[in-house]
Amino acid sequence: MKAFVDPDLCIGCTQCAGLCPEVFTMEGTLAVALLGEIPAEAVPQAVDAAQACPVSAIQIEA
Ligand code: F3S
Numbered sequence: 369m370k371a372f373v374d375p376d377l378c379i380g381c382t383q384c385a386g387l388c389p390e391v392f393t394m395e396g397t398l399a400v401a402l403l404g405e406i407p408a409e410a411v412p413q414a415v416d417a418a419q420a421c422p423v424s425a426i427q428i429e430a
Contacts, residue, residue: 370429371401371414377425384421388413392426401426 371391373384375398384392384399390410391402406414406428418426 369406369411369414370404371406371418372427372429373399373401374425374427377423378421379423379425381422384417384426387417387420390414392417399425 373392378398380394380397380399382394382399385394388410391406391414392399393402394400415428418424418428
């Protein structure tokens, strides 16, 4: 699975980086997702982060 953050939607609330720092980091005011596959052990937290994003900026794709 891979994660993507839409920079046009992200408002920099930082919830994703707090919930799943293995995958999401803040670069300036916006979040960026890890390039490549999400580590298996981090998938649940990555999904939680996507669901927690208040503007639905995160997509998780198989
Ligand atoms: Fe941005 Fe949503 Fe994360 S607003 S900082 S992608 S929780």
